[in-house]
Amino acid sequence: MRRSIATVSLSGTLADKLTAVAAAGFQGVEIFHNDLVVSSMSPEEVRARAADLGLAVELYQPFRDFEAVPPRLLAENLRRAEHTFAVMERLGATRLLVCSSVSPAAVDDDALAAEQLRALADRAARHGITIAYEALAWGRHVSDYRHAWRIVRAADHPNLGLCLDSFHILARDADPYAIETIPAEKIVFLQLADAPALPMDVLYWSRHYRCFPGQGDLDVTGLLAHVLRTGYEGPLSLEVFNDIFRQAAAMRTAQDAMRSLIFLEEAAGRRLGGASRLTPPPPPVVPTGFAFAELAVPETGPLGDQLTALGFARTGTHSGKPVELWEQGEARILLNTGSAESEDGPALAAIGLESPDPAGSVRRAEALLSPVLPRRRGPRDAPLDSVAAPDGTELFFCRTARPDHSSWTDDFRTGGCAPSSPPEPSGEITHIDHVALTQPWHHFDEASLFYRSVLGLRPHESLELPDPYGLLRSRAVSTDDGRVRMALNVAHVGSHDRDVAWQHVALASRDIVATARRLRTSGGAAPLPVPGNYYDDLKARHDLGPERLRLLRELGLLYDRDEHGEFLHCYTVTTGRVFFEIVQRIGGYRGYGAPNAPIRLAAQHAHSS
Ligand code: MG
Ligand code: MG
DSSP: OOEEEEGGGSOSOHHHHHHHHHHTTOSEEEEEHHHHHTOSSOHHHHHHHHHHTTOEEEEEEEEOSOSSOOHHHHHHHHHHHHHHHHHHHHHTOOEEEEEOOOOTTOOSOHHHHHHHHHHHHHHHHHTTOEEEEEOOTTOSSOOSHHHHHHHHHHHOOTTEEEEEEHHHHHHTTOOGGGGGGSOGGGEEEEEEOBOOOOOSOHHHHHHHHOBOTTSSSSOHHHHHHHHHHTTOOSOEEEOOOBTTTTTSOHHHHHHHHHHHHHHHHHHHHHHHGGGOOOOOOSOOOOOOEEEEEEEEOSSSHHHHHHHHHTTOEEEEEOSSSSEEEEEETTEEEEEESSOTTOTTSOEEEEEEEEOSOHHHHHHHHHHTTOOEEOOOOOTTSOOOEEEEOTTSOEEEEEOTTOTTSOOTTHHHHTOTTSOSSOOOOOSSEEEEEEEEEEOOGGGHHHHHHHHHHHHOOEEEEEEEEEETTEEEEEEEEEOTTSSSEEEEEEESOOSSTTOOOOEEEEEEESOHHHHHHHHHHHSSOOBOOOOHHHHHHHHHHOOOOHHHHHHHHHHTOEEEEOSSEEEEEEEBOOBTTEEEEEEEEEETOOSOOGGGHHHHHHHHHHHHO
8 A cells, every 4th residue: 555644744845845755665745735835846846856756646735614605605615626626736636635614604514515515526526636525623513534424425426535534533532433334435535643642622632742653542553444444545644743743854754654654554454364455564573681781981980880889790891892791690781982972971872682583673673664783793793783773772683692602792702801710790680670761852752663663562651750850751661571671761851951861771689778788888889869858758658667668768779669569779870871770679560660750860960960
């Protein structure tokens, strides 16, 4: 099926938009009236540019406030329509979107609406144009697609059908099952958009908060499956109005859009089973754990001291690069002094994920438009495949300790500075529990869709956490078994000079009391101080008993609980952009200690000022 996107979904000039749409691999485009009117290109030039780029002009839109008006207004509306048809002929567009009227002049009369739409379709037919009638969720008299279908059916003209828009249908909670009763040839066009669940006026919600399918909370997959069951063969077209996408770079948004559409088609295909006509991308290879976290550091210095204090040992140096391997249990941290670009000091540069099929992981990532990076590989190194995540983090797909000995860790065993028998780690750390990545504010939705679609991670609830200098939006994504967990954060207020771009690696301890004591006595890594007020508040919130509370207070441990278990955690102070979190999950606790995030953020600000 042809993939299309509306020009309104992207930023820039019409020429920029067409270039971005074609570069992302779309075959078609909806031209927005406003994008054309403000463009210096004539309709003929737009048509030629689109054709050069291999893009079909699938639809022209919108044509507003047409139907169910008194005769005097009808004459005026038909005059407007003739002008629009003329522009469309010059553009080479054969479908016109007519949205249900919001005009106070429109009357609540379905028979009149049908009669006037038939007259419009009659004139459109003379230009080879078909009308796609769309029920706006806030239409004055027609706001439901089933109502629009009754009018279209009554009008009964071959050049008149429906435009179905997932936002307008799902935002009003209209039952999408009835779509399957509409003959495919009467569905002229399908527009797809998602939105986060927000209790607000539907017009405002639509104009500002639409997002690409998979980035919000609407069941766009279910809707697409209903439409495909009718036998609809027209384009699948994304139509998103969003304050962020209107500002973000068009090329990048177009790629994000295409990733969304591929992922949506895959999900709808799964619902349809054998009846699907969609070709799925290679399946996701769900990672089975963290192989390593790589920190770009100007020097080993403070982070090496912190790792030592936590009980890590430096077990090797890479044979060909200035990269040290630090290990404890299954937790592996790489300190890379060779990557220059961290002007804020240490930063989390790469994440190694255990993949049962690294080549399959890369094929999946490639099919979902993630840039595959050139292998950073010396002549003797084990092969490591990697892709770039939207925030620039490099994701490696690896298999640690394979029986055939081609593990990436082998490259560190022969390193020049490594002692012949590496020192033994001494602590309680068992593995990396999660990593937290800060996303640029305008790439947050893109990032969660990326991790969801490329790696097959499941998104969790979106949270807003109070920081002393803004609200921090946070969303976790994880595998079902919790072996890979990532927290994606974004600072809402980016203009403040205390911009929060912190990242952290959370290390699981089998005995966090022992690890916290180790930190306190080591001198190498002061834990982040926790205010006494926190423990007074904790006493009120949870009945922990005086002994336990005293221990938490003494060691600066934070506490949380959910219906599955308990969570104890603490932090090291920040170095550059990076800090470590030490966590202990007791029972089946599934969260990340979110209620304690404001304590941590306030302490970090206090400590870094
Ligand atoms: Mg629409
Ligand atoms: Mg955390």
